[in-house]
Amino acid sequence: METADIGVTGLATMGRNLARNFAHHGYVVAVHNRSESKTKQLMADHSDEGAFLPASSMAEFVTSLRRPRRAIIMVQAGPATDAVIEELAAHMEPGDMIIDGGNAQFTDTRRREAALKERGLHFVGTGISGGEEGALNGPSIMPGGAAEAYRDLGPMLESIAAQVDGVPCCVHVGPDGAGHFVKMVHNGIEYSDMQLIAEAYDLLRQALGRSPAELAEIFREWNRGDLESYLIEITAEVLDHVDASGQPLVDVIVDQAEQKGTGRWTVTSALDLGVPVTGIAEAVFARALSGHPEQRDAARHLQGPNGTAPNYSLVEDVRLALYASKIIAYAQGFDQITAASEEYGWNIDRGAMATIWRGGCIIRARFLDRIRAAYEANPGLPTLLADPAFAEALSEAQQAWRRVVSTAAQIGVPTPGFSSALAYYDGLRRERLPAALIQGLRDYFGAHTYRRIDRDGTFHTDWSGDRTERPA
Ligand SMILES: NC(=O)C1=CN([C@@H]2O[C@H](COP(=O)(O)OP(=O)(O)OC[C@H]3O[C@@H](n4cnc5c(N)ncnc54)[C@H](OP(=O)(O)O)[C@@H]3O)[C@@H](O)[C@H]2O)C=CC1
């Protein structure tokens, strides 16, 4: 019996809802999970929503797929994904396709695709974002893999993806690991976005003594302007929520941010590529700092201000600082995509990435339309900061941004996201950087050489001898 159009194995939060989404769009969907209880639960709760073919074993699952077979894996990244790929591949035939929709490391995806290609199987590493609600009603989908595989699979994915202005939030990102790479950077930006929001909340709460409910109203107001986005919208929801104890939920949640790894992977890859993703790095490290209660206990008594800053314009200043820092975070993320695209030969269309992030995903925002327009106007844009609209926005925000960073420092509220974004902005726009001195020091202690502004070539100064310069 080969009747299912597509199959989903791994029926936890994402897989279950993705399978339902396919079924809602008229596809016959084979469903399977390692522990059969999840398959049974899906059938008990949702079998009336469309055509599902439940399978109790991997062999039965694969057999129920029509050829060429298309099976989506939605399980934990790492060894779990390898185990499921191996089990699936054992039952598949040349020409069949395995789609990994989890948050895999792009290097794993490259390895897996190469290995499966040798067995005649297509492997499509696909980023999927949107959480539970997105998976069900329309996620943002970032498929990598061969263009040939996308020709077959693309129409199905595009039909279940979020749609913005009639355009599906799904496009072929590029070959091999490109899809998972872009999803990784998406998550890195997600970390950065959330860190900036958290800093805005923390600063306004400390400086102005506003309650979570009052701050929720501020975020709601911000969501009507340039900052309009899913994360700002849900920030208002979370801040407004009073739990059963009668306290704002945000006050009873343990203040230690956890992480599954995609933010860390983004930073590690950025280090390898030499791209300064300072906003994402600060966000990852801020989570790490929060997760060391023993150090925080030991440091709690250290001297420093814990003051307020009654200031009528601070709310607007923070809004502008948040927007400016957000531009920096996205600019850095897109720089990383550019660098990887060049390094791995992926030929990623950055405007298309901004387009598919406009809906369905966690970082969806009004702002992404501006990024799409920036790359449309200038496909070779060296940095988003150079786009005239963003340059103007940064210029308008910068005085407020500087006041926010200095106010935060004066009253003792950590704002690594705002501060590092401002430092990046100032670093890029600086006529001369002190990197010249660093080069001089490197040459002094290690004869590492330097280049000159007035002559071609590399040079070394004989620091321990007569201090003359010679070509290196
Ligand atoms: N949750 C989210 O918001 C998002 C998640 N993702 C990614 O999507 C994927 C699925 O996420 P989510 O739905 O949250 O589920 P989880 O990441 O919690 O994974 C649970 C699923 O993995 C299966 N599994 C774990 N180990 C194995 C194994 N060794 N062999 C077979 N199956 C195994 C489980 O099966 P069993 O029931 O038998 O234990 C279960 O179906 C992950 O890669 C995640 O990073 C992507 C976007 C958003």
Ligand SMILES: O=C(CO)[C@H](O)[C@H](O)COP(=O)(O)O
């Ligand atoms: O992929 C996602 C959204 O796009 C997940 O929500 C993300 O993995 C959450 O990451 P973390 O647990 O590290 O905060």
